[in-house]
Structure formats: C-alpha cells, structure tokens
Amino acid sequence: MTFRAVDIIRNDLKVLAGNITINSNQLLINVDDLHYMKGDVISLQFGFNINGSTASDTLSGMAGRDLIRGFSGNDVIHGKAGNDVLYGGMGNDKLYGGAGRDILNGDAGNDFLYGNAGNDTLNGGSGNDRLEGGAGADKLYGGSGKDIFVFKWVKESTASAIGRDTIYDFSQKEKDRIDLKAIDADTTIKKNQDFDFIGTKKFSKNAGELRYEKKNGDTFIYGDVNGDGKADFSVRLDSIVNLRESDFIL
Template identity: 45%
Template sequence: MAWQFPASFSTNVTAVDLGTTDDVYIGTNVSIATTSTYTIRGTGSGHEVEIDGSVAGSYAVYLGNSSDIEHDQIITVSETGRIFALSYGAIAVGYHSEINNDGSIKSKTTGVYFSGSPADLTVESTFNNSGVVDARFYGVEAYGTQKLHTENTGIIKGGSYSYVGGNGVDEIFNSGKIYGALSMGSGNDYYDGRQGFVDSDVTGGSGNDKIYGGTENNLFHGGANNDRLYGGKGADKLYGEAGADTFAFRAIAESTTSGVGRDTIYDFSHADGDKIDLANIDANTTASGNQAFKFIANSAFTGKAGELQDYTSGSGHFIKGDVNGDGLADFAIQITTNNVFVTGDFIL
C-alpha cells in the first residue's frame, strides 16, 4: 500500500488510479480534473482518499467494486477541499466505510453514495457532514443492506431528495440544515431532527421507524409497518400510513390550541391499531409528579385538571387537554378522520 501525492494537472483519462491498494492525498493548492469517466478510481478494499484541494470530473471519487466483499473505504474532504462532479461526487462501495465532509461536494446527479451488503447486518458505514453537499438529484444515496449512520451539522441539499435510503437501517442525526425530501427506504430507520432543520417531508419507508422533528413545521410519513412519529414544536403534519403507528407528544407546546403551532394527524386508524401517546405530558400541573390524563370522550370540561376531550365543532375535530383545571384547553391536536375515540386509542 502506497500513498500518491499528485501535483495539479488535467487529463482525458483516469487522473489518479489507485489500483487495489494505493491511497491518495490531494494537497491544499492542488487541483486535478479529467474529461474521462473517473478522476480518482480505486478497486479492492481499504483505500483512503484525503482531499484538501479540488477534484473535478464525472465520477470524482469512486472506491470499490463489490458491496458484499470489499470494505473499509475512507474519503475525507477537509474545510479547504472541493469536489465537483457531473455524475457522482464521492462513492464508497464496500461495507464499514466512511465519508467525512468538512468542505464542499457538488454534483449534477448524486453528491454522496454508499453501497454495502455485509453478512453481519450490524456492521455500519458512516457519513459525517459539517460542510456542504449540494446535488441536483440526490444529496446522499444509500444502496444495499448495511446500516448507514449519518451525522449532519452542515448543509445537505438534493433537488429530488436530500437523502435516499437502501434496504438496511438508516440512522440520521440532523443538527444542521437539510433541504429536500428524505426517503429512508426499508429497514427500521431513525431520524432525529430535534436540533436541526429540514424544509421538506421525511418518509420512514417499510420498516418500524422512529422520526423526531424539531421546531419547524414538519411533514412526516411513517410508511408501512409500525412507526413512531414525534412532531416536536411547530404545526406538524403527521401521516402514520399502514401499520399500528404511534403519534407521540412530550409537551403541550408541541401542539398548541392556536393553529400556528397545532399538529394535525391525517390518517388515525382504529383498524390499524394507531395510538396517540401523551404519557410524557403532565396532565395536572397543580400537583407534583407526572399525572395521567382522564379521557372524558365528548363531554365538556368540568374544571378538573387532567381531562382529555374528543371535541368536534364547525372548525374541525380535535383532541384537547386541560392541564391546569381552568376548564379551557391547554393543547389541541387536530384529527382529519371520522373516528369516535375511546380510552384505548391513547397512551395516557
């Protein structure tokens, strides 16, 4: 295994051929480009590419060939590093790989691409982004059965999708900004956007998914199977879709009586076994501890803290709760389906 240290140049063939064993360092003031297919290309396992300069081409960095045999590819783009691609910016084929971006990856197709199918499905690849990924179609694309762990503190943009998951588990922690829809595919996926921002919809796909929102107005789709949706603050739109889904609320501020902060559940289903989880909300703020709500169906509030009401009026259908005993609702969740709620529809 040897390191290559190219100077700046452009060519009409593969610019840097790593073979099956080599690594490459692109220095701060180094720029390499090609009009051919690959700028940096390596086959086999265990390549390392470090970019402090700039790399441009159709497939800017392409490591590996076989997703179930090869492994441990590493691509690092520093704060001064730049990738410009007509097709794919950074490709890591092989499980237990990582791509780290502190700089910029721009592509006219896909910014970052992972492909891995290990025999051990607990093996994961990782994508750490504190820089910018900006792609015309897919910001990040995952293929195969491996778990992909993503930490985003920067910006990810995708014209069609910011993130497209594969058949494995997609685990995304977003404390940065994501522009474009996320579709996490199959697998029991996890999206945590409590400290970040996303401007489009998040779809869990066909696994038992958990999706956490932040302070913005989120649009969440659970997809098939049994999902758990946490809208967080803001006026969130929640679709559990097929399966026994749970719509979870942890504070009254997560769904306010005012429309500007009120969540809407669009497809609550008795038949599917859906639940509304209010167990983390203290139903009686006049007493110590965390009290459970008492469901009073469509009866009027009586001035007792902890009452949970199924309320319908000309303005719509709502689940409302009184936590201080003043006879007025302190939070409200809008329901668009014609359900007659019973106590068993709630986790109190």
Template identity: 45%
Template sequence: MADASLTLTAAQSAALGSMEVASTGTVTLSDLTSAISALSAGDIAGLAGAGITSIYATNGTLKLSAAQYEALGTTTIDSRDKVTISSNHSFVASNNVNNVTLVGNRNIDATGNSKANILIANSGNDHLNGMGGDDKLVTGTGHDTLTGGLGADRFVFADGKTGGNSFATADRITDFNHSEHDVIVLTGVSAIAGNSASAGEFTFIGDHSFSGHAGELRYEQVGGNTYIEGDTTGSGSAGFMIRVDGLHDFAASDFALNPLLL
C-alpha cells in the same frame, strides 16, 4: 473509468482529487466507520457530479449537516441503523433505514418505508410520513404534521410539543385509523400544569365539556375535523390541543395515557 466497478473509502475519495466516470462504470463510496461525515459539502457535490448515486453507511449511524445533505440532491441514503438529518429539503428513507432523527430548526418532510420506522421531528414545522409498518412518529416543538400510513402507528406528543393552542396551529394527525389500532401517546404530556408527566395521567371524558378539574382529556368535532383537548389547569379550557383530520368518535383505548404501561 469505463465498464468496471470501483470501491473507494471516504478517505480514498477525498485524496483522489478528480475522477472521470463513464456511464457504464460503477463507483461505490464505502466507509464502514461512518467517517463519511468527514466529506465536505463540496466533496459530496463533486461526487454527485461525477455520477455517484448512492451513499451507504452499513455499520452505524449516518449524520449529515444541512450543507452535506443538500449537496446530495437526489442521492439515496442507505443506513442499517439510523440517519440524523439537518436540512430544509425532503428526506425519503431507503428500505434499510429504520430510524430517522431530524435536528435543527428547518422545515423537513421525512418519509419512512415499509418497516416499523421511528421518525423524530425537530423544532421546525415538519411533516413525518411513516408509510407502511407499525411506525412511531414523534413531534418536535414546531407545528408538525403526522401521517402514519399503513400499520398500527403511534403518534407521540410531549409537553411543549403539541403545536399551538388553536384550531389553526395545533399539531395535526392526517390519517388516524381506529381499525388499524393507531394510538395517540400522551404519556409525555403533564396532565396537571407544573407537575411532571409521570405524576399522573389524564382522565378521558369523551366529548363531554370540561368540568373545571385539571387533568381532563376530551375531544370535540369542529369544521369537519376532530380536536383532542386537555385541561391542565382546571380552568375549564384547553391547555393544549391536537388536530385529527376527519370526524372521529374517540374512545379511551385510542390513547396511551399512563407512562407506567408503556
């Protein structure tokens, strides 16, 4: 096919077998029912080799397995709703992608766009980068790194999803910005161990030392970085911590602590 445009559904493409695409030709693979997931990794790899550079899921959710996604290579993914990815490769959202959910346990770099994205980590060690827009970055159970980019971003944590309990292994926020009204959301973290997160909120005590009462939230500056720490047992030590790059003087307004106010 040369000097022409051709639109194929996923079913048509799978039934086609082989196709030669000249550099002046254009092929659009389209499936409005989101059945593109029926394509095997081999099918996708063959399409990429034939010169197809974009896959669009314009009506619904696009879900790809690790093998399917890895077969795409540098192919652009464009979805009007949301994309679910399981892969150990990086993912960059095109302009029409709003929400990205990472599944599985692989380490993924997921990058948003200029919109207000929701990026959700999996159980791997992920890096979520919201870029522009007022983004919501949600950690998983791995050792995650969050970069909000421009806009009023929300960094969302929950029980068991704050990384390790040490300076080296805590989840990390790279670019918290007070002037852009970034917020650290801890409404999913139990202030008192054994209670549900909705049973009560943390008491922010600034940079003061823990007093031995469960439910206290503080920050301390160590080695050029700032660490958010919560005492959930009343032991006077941190039950979890979150690293924030740079030196920050946090205020209570930098946190969302009460689930009833969200």
C-alpha cells in the same frame, strides 16, 4: 477524518477507521462507493445528496438543504440544519429532522421519525411506525400499519392553530394510537400524572382532563393540564373520529 469534494469524486474512497466528514456543495455521494468500516458515520457539510448502502448506515447532513436516502438496512439519518428531505427505505430506520421545514419518509419497516423544530411533514409509510413532530405545526401521516403518534410536552402541539399538529390518517381499524404518556396531565401537583379521558364532555376545571370535539369535518383533541378549564394543547385529526380511551396511551 475530513475530505473536500476533490477527494471523493473518484468514487472509490477507502477509510479504514474513524468517522467521515465530507465538505462540499451540490454533490451526490453513493455510500456503496465508499469503503468504510462498520460503525463509521458519514457526515455532510452544506447541501448534499447522499445515497446509503445495503448496510445499516448512519448518515448525517449539516447546513443547507440535504437529500438523504438510506435504502435498505436499519439506518439512522440526521438532517440537522436546513430544509431536508430524508428517506429511510427498507429496514427499521430512525430519522431525525432538525431546524427547518423537513420532510421525513420512513418508507417500509417499523420506523421512528422525529421532526424536531420547524413545521415538518412526517410520513411513516408501511409498517408499525412511531412519529413525533417536535416543535412547530407538523403534518403527520402514519401510513399503513399500527402507528403511534407521540407527544411528549404541551408545546409540541399548541392550543392555537399556529403550532398545532395534524394527524392525517388516524385509523382505529389499523389500531393507531396517540401517546400522551410523557405529558404531565396535572401541573398543579408533583410528579407526572395521567390524563382522564372525558370524551366529548366539557372541561370541568379539573386539571388532567382530556376531551375531543368534532367540528367542520375534523376532530380536535384538547387537554387541560392546569385546571383553568381551557385547552393547554390540542391535536387535529383531519377526519371525523369517534375517539375512545383505548385510542390513547395515557
């Protein structure tokens, strides 16, 4: 079911079944003003501002710069194309960026944030959040709570600064962890291998080694997956941290 702007300005749209697609530009939509069945999906075309409801909403932007707020409820929000700004609000929300420089804010609750392509900024807020930047040089802020920073392949955070992610508030006190479990630590043999954490030691040209070093007030994590003694990916922490194996999910 598709509506143009003229169809929805009256603030009382009733939809009995099916998903909703709204075509317009520069329009504010309040989901509380739309009467739709549970499980329906609100999708937006072009640049939109949309406010969710007190229910568990599924909200999706499209092309253009979207501003989407989930408010309360366990929401699922997709920014898709454009430089989008997403707010989960209260509840255990799932926020997905897309192409572009997106800003994802989990706010309260145990949220999952995925930046996707582009140099994104992810803010977990309060709660025990999971943050995955995706491709690009992403900025990751866990916020308060026991947060997990997820990396699933080496190109999500490259050895060079141009594609390297930065974690800005990694806290051992709050039991934050860095999840590298999905990365194959040794590409020279079959199946998915775990990393061997070697602390601050230098690489010894054995595939699967994970090390860190402290430099200029920052901490850098390096992984060698092919055994050439060089880092194939890296992650920057913006403070000095004496990392332990228990800080990782390997």
